[in-house]
Amino acid sequence: DTAVSQTPKYLVTQMGNDKSIKCEQNLGHDTMYWYKQDSKKFLKIMFSYNNKELIINETVPNRFSPKSPDKAHLNLHINSLELGDSAVYFCASSPLVSGGGDTQYFGPGTRLTVL
């Protein structure tokens, strides 16, 4: 069974379009994340949600809007796509462990190419 799944796996689109990437986890975790990995391979956190509440919001253009309809889903909507948005986007989830220390489980990634 897939623990963290993302759709689509590949997304090719034109500049200026609006697109969404979906993420679902079946691990019962409380916290979900979106990361961006650019061409230089650095993995940078974008957003983090805990039980549908936003807890981390890095300096990300407001063209990016995460939406969490329930704690098992965290979708990423991107408006007015730009060439620099081309990257691999990873979703992840983790349990909320009292006392600290939690493990993140990552999805397979969505490769976004903006032409």
Add this chain to the structure above:
Amino acid sequence: DAKTTQPTSMDCAEGRAANLPCNHSTISGNEYVYWYRQIHSQGPQYIIHGLKNNETNEMASLIITEDRKSSTLILPHATLRDTAVYYCIVRQTSYDKVIFGPGTSLSVIP
């Protein structure tokens, strides 16, 4: 900036132990040390984590120095499938921002 520093790349002969070092000299008392790896084009995969004591699981061992300023990930018998980028990060809770550095690119050589 990442709170950890790691060598950019390492080689290891297949079947030998791979020892990957990580420095985290500014680690605070409640921060855990985590190791993840990313095999080409896949999502990062959790390996192991620890707070103070050495840890071992089916994938690897984690050795943390007594002052907690550095740690070593040990893959006891490296295989070709262990070729990946290995990330060492420090983190306390789900509310902490996770910062991945560039990691160590490990090449296991036949």
